[in-house]
Amino acid sequence: MSEIGKPFKVALIQMRCVEDAEANLVNAKTRLIDAADRGADIACLPELFRSPYFCRVEDPSLFDLAEPIPGPTSRAIGAIARQTGLVVVAPIFERRAAGLYHNSAVVIDRTGSIVGLYRKMHIPDDPLYYEKYYFTPGDLGFQSFRTEPANVGVMICWDQWYPEGARITALMGSHILFYPTAIGWHPSEKAEFGAAQLDAWTTVQRGHAIANGVYVAAVNRIGHEGSAQGGLEFWGRSFVADPFGRVIAQASTDAEETLIVACDPRLQEETRRNWPFLRDRRIDAFAPVAKRFLDDPERNPR
């Protein structure tokens, strides 16, 4: 951890995810090869990229979409990683055992080997995002993985609202936190709340970048899935924030595109030197973070 790393380039693959799982894999492979051609060192695919966002309904037959790790997707992406020399963050709907599934991501290195596995820790459950039905919360904790180009932290979607996950993953030495994501608007809410929702999503993650002095990359899908009024419009807007929270690249809301973004650990070093937040953390006073709530009817009674 003591040496400053070398510059590296990341690829954020913002794509549409269709019914045909094989078509999604072909699309991902094509975009990975393109990313490598454009100089990327590390690429990240969107959450659950092999399928539409199936959590819009609760249907036991949809567990058929899951697969083991290692399995077909990790092997296919591993072959591309080996071919291109890319490190790849590849989200997978993981079948761990009968009746036990996770929303996971593997990190595959340039040799095609699995470097690590992350299982989504925070599982949402809201109208049209019925994830608690499908996914057991992760049991591997927060994780950062050493790869040749950089130390890669990985979390998934709903995790991005939790400063604790970002903090722990950053403290493991991450140069960058990747958040593969599937987030979008309810068409009926978009006019009233859409702009504020997108802004909150961007802002909280920029906050993680600032508080931790770390690059943050959010990789979302695009496209409308489901019925015109009852479905979801995934809002794209994949972005990278630098360690000072500046958005240095951001994709559109509605187009498939791959952002290639240069990152430099020296900027992380400089940022943390100038505003040295890590120096002063009151770790003696942080234990209450691990409490559900701090209700105390005796506190300051009146």
Next chain:
Amino acid sequence: MSEIGKPFKVALIQMRCVEDAEANLVNAKTRLIDAADRGADIACLPELFRSPYFCRVEDPSLFDLAEPIPGPTSRAIGAIARQTGLVVVAPIFERRAAGLYHNSAVVIDRTGSIVGLYRKMHIPDDPLYYEKYYFTPGDLGFQSFRTEPANVGVMICWDQWYPEGARITALMGSHILFYPTAIGWHPSEKAEFGAAQLDAWTTVQRGHAIANGVYVAAVNRIGHEGSAQGGLEFWGRSFVADPFGRVIAQASTDAEETLIVACDPRLQEETRRNWPFLRDRRIDAFAPVAKRFLDDPERNPR
């Protein structure tokens, strides 16, 4: 904690702080009376409002600026609180004992009594912000105080970069987090970094509002203090973010002004119902937040 609170109005008193400690008190009193006249329930003054930001130099004679709590400032503000019916968050340079000083804030209720004391937990030390020379880090932990209008969390300035403090204070049932502040630009850096610094400061605090579903109010001073090139230009820009992170009021960079801002616990309730982050926190996995760093040379060796 189980009942939804009533709407309340806060006053953010953005002021200039001059050499004359009495003049600063008179200014604060005048502005507090004005805030009450304009309907405020809770008012917050800037960090160390009784003096210029003396931490620009290390000088033992400056400890003469400190005072006990209770002491002259808490009594003077208490009298105004009683007179106006305001709850006041009043920062004080606290002399606790010979050689033991804190950067503190008292919360004074409508009767003029001290409801609580917060001592700044995170102490910065950077060129022209030599706070570690003056202030012992707080030993009271993070705190939220029940007052009649609302539950008031208080932190101070450098604390605002730490998601842990915001989280703990929010989990104590705060409706709003106040951050009395003294932050500004180094004139020599302003052209290159000024906009990014101000934006990072605003963004990280908006992030606390979003992650916790809580109002956040930052109260800064204005004015240039010190030599033209060697001093500090305090950037004002006091603001309130709502529980969704939207900036609902923001002051200028260079004028004394009091923002009066309406807050509604029902919006906090609605925001947390719609994006229920508190429901899903992985408290079983947050213990590493209380570590300095998570270096592990054996992790994922290569």
